[in-house]
Amino acid sequence: MAQRETSAVRGDDEPLLSVENLQTAFFTDKETIRAVDGVSFDIHRGETVGIVGESGSGKSVTARSIMGLVDSPGRVLEGSSIRFDGEELTEKTEKQYRNLRGSEIAMVFQDPLTSLNPVYTVGNQIKEALRLHQDLRGSEATEEAIELLEAVGIPDAARRVREYPHEFSGGMRQRAVIAMALACDPELLICDEPTTALDVTIQAQILELLEELQEERDLAIMFITHDMGVIAEISDRVNVMYAGEIVESAPVEALYENPRHPYTKGLLQSIPGNQPGADRLSTIEGDVPTPNEPASYCRFEPRCPKAFEECTRVHPASIEVNADAEDHTAACLLYPEDVSQMEAVELHEQRESQREVSER
Template structure:
């Protein structure tokens, strides 16, 4: 399958009064045409920073992309000038932000905000832009779009605002859509509708989606592949089935144990003990070792190499080392 985006060994840091926060530390993944890649992990693991780095929305300073590459259509986005990035943002790569209310301008009508992207990137008249905006509102399921076009964000419900933000992101028919926690502020009924909308839009447009979330229930419904992040690193990646049914990293297993299951009666939720490491001074070895019940001496000292368990399934864990596997089989 064709790769539309490649992130290679990405490092992002922030300069603060307390020192340098190493927020993203060597993240590598790719996105293929027409698929949904979910990036999951606890708050503060670097998911949103990674997604904003792709769009080059990290404020510089205090943030900086220290090394690595982000390849889109053969161009390294980390090397482009701001004027060239503006041609890509919204047109080729779009983003849905976490809170639809803060993503919308309360002083402009919904129509003006949807048409702004069209007028910026495509040579259309205002009447043509309005027609396309109405088509997009129909696509995302906004009733009576003609009258709704003239209304303001405060006149829409939370679910409707999220649909408008999705319409704004898709109006220029991008190849890549980054959705940063798109269902966090919504109740479960509206959340299900938004997820159905993502599936419908992907079938109709073929857009590739990067879904940033901590909700594994959402991941199970829409993702094709999953990347699990911890302390600024991708510690495990694989197909949805491999991550949910054959997890190998202790952190991935801990995430799965901490969510409720309806298929097992009376099962207790087991939280992951401890706290994430301090990214002012990240650990030299595996960042999860302090919280891992299987940690060995080597885990604290050396970061594990990446073990390929299948074509899609990769994990960074010393438990996959042949010596650890041999010791486990002797018990």
């Protein structure tokens, strides 16, 4: 398959994906769950953006919202914007969305068996994707399927193309799913915990494979995981999610060297090996709350070691952590760090009231 012209060559500054104020809620008789509550981020071509957080933080619902796969009783709310390659996805019909899924945007899930049909050979499933998305058939499609299996590091691909999913190991199945995703020649690949079920060695191989494929194809990758170690390996930029919101966003080095949000600090401290000398692994006490009311306070407050009185009545806006760090934001009343705490709280109050006015 021909390599794409890279974004660096094109001098392309526009993000491929731009998510703005994404709100996805689930409506039940009892309550409205704001699974994704005002999330904004961009992904450029050739960039990997990691989304990290505990389960229940809204990572997967964010991905499903972008893919147009939110099932009833959930829906993406008015005022949300998802722009992909200049087109607004929230206005697409189901049919238009179906054409986009698996062609320009493909998704790889945690369990490869959810994407592979056990009664068809792996080769036939890749060939079906090639027929649908690249109009390839017959021997041409078989050759391309073999090439794709080779591209994702499956040895003896000419033989394995005729095998069924159960004849593949877990790691090989995930490679086959990635090959299927690539058969659609996507521009954006959304990976939802793709390595969680795999052992550490295979996990490292899949991460390496994704990096190689990204470089060859100038792919944009959105990588979702709960694992801070994995996110450090693969991401250029990291968004930390908590209870439906992005609470910290920064380039990967800045986030690991100088995390600012107390939640990010807690996540990093719970990585084994990150606290030399400690006899027990530090964990964040408590659970992620269900975001079932509008955020008029900090949702991390009950678990936050730095909480103070205002945290229970002011919702923190996403704010630059200091005057020199426009690329590093945290939604925490302790920031910006170069003003007094009182001034910081006032700034958050102002930003929040501006947001409320603009949403009216």
